[in-house]
Amino acid sequence: xxxxxxxxxxxxxxxxxxxxxxxxxxxxxxxxxxxxxxxxxxxxxxxxxxxxxxxxxxxxxxxxxxxxxxxxxxxxxxxxxxxxxxxxxxxxxxxxxxxxxxxxxxxxxxxxxxxxxxxxxxxxxxxxxxxxxxxxxxxxxxxxxxxxxxxxxxxxxxxxxxxxxxxxxxxxxxxxxxxxxxxxxxxxxxxxxxxxxxxxxxxxxxxxxxxxxxxxxxxxxxx
Amino acid sequence: xxxxxxxxxxxxxxxxxxxxxxxxxxxxxxxxxxxxxxxxxxxxxxxxxxxxxxxxxxxxxxxxxxxxxxxxxxxxxxxxxxxxxxxxxxxxxxxxxxxxxxxxxxxxxxxxxxxxxxxxxxxxxxxxxxxxxxxxxxxxxxxxxxxxxxxxxxxxxxxxxxxxxxxxxxxxxxxxxxxxxxxxxxxxxxxxxxxxxxxxxxxxxxxxxxxxxxxxxxxxxxx
Amino acid sequence: xxxxxxxxxxxxxxxxxxxxxxxxxxxxxxxxxxxxxxxxxxxxxxxxxxxxxxxxxxxxxxxxxxxxxxxxxxxxxxxxxxxxxxxxxxxxxxxxxxxxxxxxxxxxxxxxxxxxxxxxxxxxxxxxxxxxxxxxxxxxxxxxxxxxxxxxxxxxxxxxxxxxxxxxxxxxxxxxxxxxxxxxxxxxxxxxxxxxxxxxxxxxxxxxxxxxxxxxxxxxxxx
Amino acid sequence: xxxxxxxxxxxxxxxxxxxxxxxxxxxxxxxxxxxxxxxxxxxxxxxxxxxxxxxxxxxxxxxxxxxxxxxxxxxxxxxxxxxxxxxxxxxxxxxxxxxxxxxxxxxxxxxxxxxxxxxxxxxxxxxxxxxxxxxxxxxxxxxxxxxxxxxxxxxxxxxxxxxxxxxxxxxxxxxxxxxxxxxxxxxxxxxxxxxxxxxxxxxxxxxxxxxxxxxxxxxxxxx
DNA sequence: CATGAATGAGGGTTCATTCAT
DNA sequence: AATGAATGAACCCTCATTCAT
Numbered sequence: 022x023x024x025x026x027x028x029x030x031x032x033x034x035x036x037x038x039x040x041x042x043x044x045x046x047x048x049x050x051x052x053x054x055x056x057x058x059x060x061x062x063x064x065x066x067x068x069x070x071x072x073x074x075x076x077x078x079x080x081x082x083x084x085x086x087x088x089x090x091x092x093x094x095x096x097x098x099x100x101x102x103x104x105x106x107x108x109x110x111x112x113x114x115x116x117x118x119x120x121x122x123x124x125x126x127x128x129x130x131x132x133x134x135x136x137x138x139x140x141x142x143x144x145x146x147x148x149x150x151x152x153x154x155x156x157x158x159x160x161x162x163x164x165x166x167x168x169x170x171x172x173x174x175x176x177x178x179x180x181x182x183x184x185x186x187x188x189x190x191x192x193x194x195x196x197x198x199x200x201x202x203x204x205x206x207x208x209x210x211x212x213x214x215x216x217x218x219x220x221x222x223x224x225x226x227x228x229x230x231x232x233x234x235x236x237x238x239x240x241x242x243x244x
Numbered sequence: 245x246x247x248x249x250x251x252x253x254x255x256x257x258x259x260x261x262x263x264x265x266x267x268x269x270x271x272x273x274x275x276x277x278x279x280x281x282x283x284x285x286x287x288x289x290x291x292x293x294x295x296x297x298x299x300x301x302x303x304x305x306x307x308x309x310x311x312x313x314x315x316x317x318x319x320x321x322x323x324x325x326x327x328x329x330x331x332x333x334x335x336x337x338x339x340x341x342x343x344x345x346x347x348x349x350x351x352x353x354x355x356x357x358x359x360x361x362x363x364x365x366x367x368x369x370x371x372x373x374x375x376x377x378x379x380x381x382x383x384x385x386x387x388x389x390x391x392x393x394x395x396x397x398x399x400x401x402x403x404x405x406x407x408x409x410x411x412x413x414x415x416x417x418x419x420x421x422x423x424x425x426x427x428x429x430x431x432x433x434x435x436x437x438x439x440x441x442x443x444x445x446x447x448x449x450x451x452x453x454x455x456x457x458x459x460x461x462x463x464x465x466x467x
Numbered sequence: 468x469x470x471x472x473x474x475x476x477x478x479x480x481x482x483x484x485x486x487x488x489x490x491x492x493x494x495x496x497x498x499x500x501x502x503x504x505x506x507x508x509x510x511x512x513x514x515x516x517x518x519x520x521x522x523x524x525x526x527x528x529x530x531x532x533x534x535x536x537x538x539x540x541x542x543x544x545x546x547x548x549x550x551x552x553x554x555x556x557x558x559x560x561x562x563x564x565x566x567x568x569x570x571x572x573x574x575x576x577x578x579x580x581x582x583x584x585x586x587x588x589x590x591x592x593x594x595x596x597x598x599x600x601x602x603x604x605x606x607x608x609x610x611x612x613x614x615x616x617x618x619x620x621x622x623x624x625x626x627x628x629x630x631x632x633x634x635x636x637x638x639x640x641x642x643x644x645x646x647x648x649x650x651x652x653x654x655x656x657x658x659x660x661x662x663x664x665x666x667x668x669x670x671x672x673x674x675x676x677x678x679x680x681x682x683x684x685x686x687x688x689x690x
Numbered sequence: 691x692x693x694x695x696x697x698x699x700x701x702x703x704x705x706x707x708x709x710x711x712x713x714x715x716x717x718x719x720x721x722x723x724x725x726x727x728x729x730x731x732x733x734x735x736x737x738x739x740x741x742x743x744x745x746x747x748x749x750x751x752x753x754x755x756x757x758x759x760x761x762x763x764x765x766x767x768x769x770x771x772x773x774x775x776x777x778x779x780x781x782x783x784x785x786x787x788x789x790x791x792x793x794x795x796x797x798x799x800x801x802x803x804x805x806x807x808x809x810x811x812x813x814x815x816x817x818x819x820x821x822x823x824x825x826x827x828x829x830x831x832x833x834x835x836x837x838x839x840x841x842x843x844x845x846x847x848x849x850x851x852x853x854x855x856x857x858x859x860x861x862x863x864x865x866x867x868x869x870x871x872x873x874x875x876x877x878x879x880x881x882x883x884x885x886x887x888x889x890x891x892x893x894x895x896x897x898x899x900x901x902x903x904x905x906x907x908x909x910x911x912x913x
Numbered sequence: 914c915a916t917g918a919a920t921g922a923g924g925g926t927t928c929a930t931t932c933a934t
Numbered sequence: 935a936a937t938g939a940a941t942g943a944a945c946c947c948t949c950a951t952t953c954a955t
Contacts, residue, residue, distance in 0.1 A: 043918080043955085050918095066381045068291050071945060082920040087947065124463060155381040158289045164377060168440060191463065199453040202437060203430040210429025217391060230422040238461030240347060240414065266935090294928060305937040307931085316929065489914090512827045514737050517949060528916040530952085539950065570909060600833055604735045604824040614886060637909065645899040648883060649876040656875025663837060676868040684907030686793060686860065712934085716939080740924060751941040756926065 051089050053079060059100045063147035066155045067097055097163065101156060104148055105170060111141040124190040128236060130181075135211075135228040142212050143224060149216040153209075171209070175201045207231045274312050276302060282323045286370035289378045290320055320386065324379060327371055328393055334364040347413040351459060353404075358451040365435050366447060372439040376432075394432070398424045430454045497535050499525055505546045509593035512601045513543055543609065547602060550594055551616055557587040570636040574682060576627075581674040588658050589670060595662040599655075617655070621647045653677045720758050722748060728769045732816035735824045736766055766832065770825060773817055774839060780810040793859040797901060799850075804880075804897040811881050812893060818885040822878070840878070844870045876900045
């Protein structure tokens with residue numbers, strides 16, 4: 022029964038139907054198109070990128086593109102989705118929710134968050150390039166989505182701050198949503214910085230300065 | 245501004261030469277084109293705006309446009325220049341360079357800077373709309389210019405911080421350029437916030453929170 | 468379905484060779500493709516119908532289509548052939564050639580012809596829809612074929628007229644080919660009418676009016 | 691004042707404003723586009739004709755086309771309008787409404803109507819070519835318009851018949867709308883005939899046969 | 914033999930830019 | 935100097951057809 026004849030894919034058990042092979046190949050190509058589109062969009066921008074550019078770079082006919090995505094607008098949506106997903110996944114893995122119960126632990130948490138961000142975004146500066154430089158201004162809807170992303174992040178940060186207030190190592194009167202917005206502002210500034218001059222060392226310096234500013238402010242010896 | 249012509253043209257008494265009249269009219273129209281282009285670009289974005297849109301809105305032929313600006317790329321440059329100039333002028337008027345010698349004075353100065361920004365930008369949310377949403381991603385060069393603007397602002401902020409350090413009301417070991425970047429991040433976050441939901445009250449809340457965070461950090465009772 | 472195993476499946480008596488089975492299946496599918504193509508073409512028109520539309524409606528892959536027909540042009544040809552054949556078959560069955568020997572019999576014959584036409588064409592208004600609305604203008608050759616159809620019909624009609632002349636109940640000086648053309652014009656007008664508003668009653672009224680006009684003309688009491 | 695200087699078109703009186711010149715030129719080009727589109731559509735059909743074909747044949751850039759017509763659909767509409775108008779104008783000039791009061795006069799009127807039709811349509815067989823061969827099947831709406839044209843004609847014919855009934859030279863029980871439809875069928879058959887083989891002589895023969903059939907029917911000596 | 918993924922010619926449409934008036 | 939008619943490069947998208955599986 023287990024005749025390992027030619028091919029070997031038509032054997033017993035849950036046979037990978039030929040359609041499954043094809044299905045997988047399609048998923049692969051879809052993935053490749055998204056990736057290549059991501060490359061093009063983040064490098065040249067949405068408007069400067071033609072469907073043909075994506076197709077040529079992938080070595081496929083441009084008609085093929087339209088078998089996988091409805092139109093040009095469709096692909097940028099999927100690219101953004103993909104990038105967003107990747108970023109959030111990467112972040113979510115790393116930072117456990119409320120491990121910090123003291124200020125020191127909190128500082129350490131911030132360290133880790135910063136590191137994660139750096140790893141995710143600076144590993145590939147094309148991510149912020151796409152999200153912050155090229156994705157805005159294509160479309161009202163898309164712009165809204167990017168800002169929505171930032172809003173979500175703010176909420177997450179605010180959650181961390183709330184936790185800190187509850188634990189008593191952050192000011193009890195802290196306006197957490199607003200402070201979250203300010204914090205995110207600093208984070209984004211750092212991301213943009215790293216995007217423009219991708220130097221891990223500089224990033225570390227920035228992270229450190231932000232962390233200290235955030236925790237202690239800039240005044241001399243408090244009191 | 246760059247009239248290198250012979251003889252002054254705004255000379256009292258002696259007849260305003262016809263050419264001067266014409267020159268003035270041209271300058272006016274040029275100004276109007278820039279303003280209208282600003283309107284269009286900030287509302288619909290660069291790519292969605294056609295030269296015809298600008299011309300129609302102004303009531304001129306679109307051929308005329310090209311007598312004043314070399315091409316579409318040229319006008320966005322001038323619009324950005326114009327906006328930048330307006331912002332800096334407005335800010336420069338208000339905030340005297342180094343009037344703060346104590347932390348309280350410094351806080352007051354920050355107040356005033358914040359107010360100025362609000363007045364300038366939130367008065368017309370189309371300014372950040374243009375600079376942050378629509379101007380990026382048109383062009384590498386233009387993107388660079390927008391970032392250059394932020395860089396310049398950072399330098400200015402860093403100057404303030406240096407002054408504070410010298411005056412002794414800011415931490416002597418403050419990494420001023422880096423802290424400036426973080427500060428600008430918070431400012432930009434506020435601007436974006438105001439651009440999206442233009443509510444002066446919310447803005448004031450944000451300004452206050454940022455100021456306090458900046459001065460004191462977020463920790464409980466320092467030490 | 469395509470088990471080409473040994474042994475005939477439904478072979479009574481002399482074995483239907485497997486190839487015959489296949490041959491028959493092919494013929495069936497071919498038939499179905501033509502029918503479905505007819506549906507699509509007559510409903511949406513030639514250009515608005517894609518090969519994919521036909522294939523999807525039939526539940527076959529669109530590649531399969533090309534195993535039965537050379538190209539899109541090919542199928543419309545066969546559809547027209549098929550329709551033409553069906554119409555002529557239906558008509559031929561009913562109307563025996565030269566049964567009319569008196570004017571009354573002739574009138575009765577015209578009745579029957581009219582009824583047949585109605586049955587064939589109005590039963591399915593998609594037939595004239597295809598032939599008269601969609602088939603013309605695709606192609607010079609195809610247009611010619613449709614007109615050829617009409618020409619053939621003219622010849623048939625002329626035959627009937629000749630018979631009437633020979634029998635003496637039609638004017639001896641009747642220009643039969645030309646009159647046939649006029650008669651066909653009236654018939655086609657009726658078909659188009661029925662195609663647009665398929666009401667058997669109206670059709671009957673039209674048939675009657677045409678018959679009387681044809682036989683007697685429109686003048687008052689001849690002479 | 692009357693300096694007959696160069697040109698001579700800027701003289702006194704209602705000066706043809708330069709804009710008027712241009713306006714006229716635009717109208718001309720618009721006309722030429724319609725004519726050329728008519729040529730292309732009637733020769734090759736709607737689908738086989740590209741905007742580029744029209745433009746090239748006219749010696750203009752294809753972008754220019756879009757300054758005069760919104761899209762491809764728009765031009766066929768205007769072409770049909772134009773053709774329709776031309777036909778109706780030509781017919782309306784010739785055939786005065788109700789000049790016929792006797793059967794003989796009526797016959798003469800039919801003669802003239804026939805001649806007019808011949809002149810209009812056979813002068814340019816491309817007119818029926820466009821209307822009957824190429825215009826149907828492009829679009830439901832356009833097909834409806836063509837049929838509407840025929841309907842209108844039917845109404846006109848019915849009017850003539852009603853007049854004849856009132857005058858007493860046509861059967862009092864004549865179903866005029868229905869007979870009009872039949873009559874139009876014969877006319878269209880003739881037009882199609884002339885379109886396919888444009889021979890005035892044949893046309894005359896057909897006209898004559900139709901007239902006689904129409905007036906007297908085909909039976910022998912009406913008692 | 915059936916399938917449908919891949920292909921690319923082809924066509925409609927837009928719009929920045931030029932230039933004759 | 936102003937105008938806007940003309941232009942054509944460029945781009946998005948469709949769909950008939952091919953061919954490897």
